[in-house]
Amino acid sequence: MGKKVVALTVIAALTAGCGDSSGPNGGGGQVDNQDFLAEVSLNIDLDASARTTFNVVGINGNITVVGVAGTDNFQIRGERQVWSESVADAQDYLDRLQVAVTEIGNEIRIRTVQPSNTGGRNLVVNYELSVPARLTAQLVNINGNVTVQLMDDIVSVTNTNGNVTLDDVLGDQLVSLVNGNVESQTPILAxxxxxxxxxxxxxxxxDIPQNTSAQFSATLVNGVITVSGLVFLNPVQTLTSFSGTLGGGQGSIDLQTVNGNIQATGF
Structure with missing residues (x-):
């Protein structure tokens, strides 16, 4: 289970520099409540015709990605939000909560930039992305759910707190999470x-097709492994693990948790 250490290292590395520490407490003092909201919508359009990959580094908020076939239009929607003890203070911190977008080589990079000390305020950026389905996606988040749909290439998700849901992803799926559930409905494993x-x-x-070809492994420490609707060659099962070969065993499926249940279903 050493992959979790790697995941936390990745989060630390990619989020380094996302804080703005200008001024004491990032420019404001401690607040007593979060009763007032200031927010603004995201509305950014990019031409991704020369890009092959994109990455998003979030801090607090949800990340939703929907792939669209046959387009080079890369749309960034969503909102920046700050809750604080007054509208004026929330607006002040909203100006400090930014989304940085850079295009370098074949890559689009999107990241949340905020004060390193929020002083008890709640700063959120929710991303809703509509992107070319052909792109490779690397998504990193700290607090919030990550949802990816209809992507044709590799999807990599590293998250600390929040659920991860993948639907109709045709490329490799690489998910590393600390606290939250992982769900994937896969129409085909290449x-x-x-x-x-x-x-x-x-x-x-x-959830995977019954005709999937892969070496399958599921391991946990505390929980129950349930497998249904799938036919395995040479299955090996213990209280904390299950392994076997699906079809010709060409691909690889690895499911892991420490505290939780694992369910694999064929359809």
Whole structure:
């Protein structure tokens, strides 16, 4: 289960520099409540015709990605939000809560930039992305849910607190999560494709076609493993693990949790 250490290292590395520490407490003092909201919508459009990959580094908020076939239009929607003890203070911190978008080589990079000390305020950026389905996606978040739909290439998700849901992802699926559930409904696993779904505290659920070809492994520490609708060659089952070969065993499926249940279902 050493992958979780790697995941936390990745989060620390990618979120380094996302804080703005200008001024004491990032420019404001401690607040007593979060009763007032200031917010503004995100509305950014990019031409992704020369891009092959994108990454998002969030801090607090949900990340939703929907792939669209046959387009080069990359749309960033959502909102920046700040809750504080007054409208004026919330608006002040909203100006400090920004989304940085850069295009370098074949990559689009999106990240949340906020004061390193929020002084008890709640700062949130929710991302709703409509992107070319052909792109490779790397998503990193700290607090919030991550949802990905209809992507054709590799999807990598690293999250600390929140659920991860993948629907109709045709490329490799690489998920590393600390607290939350992982769910994936996969219409097809490509030859030599990889599904690697890992959480520490939470459940893992995978729906795959019955004709999937892969080496399958599910392991946990505290919980129950349930497998249904799938035919395995040479299955090996213990109280905390299940492994076997699906079809010709060309791909790889690895499901892991420490505290939680694992369910794999064939359809």
């Amino acid at each position: 030859p030599n494709g990889i599904i690697d779904l890992v959480t520490v505290n939470g459940n893992v659920a995978l």
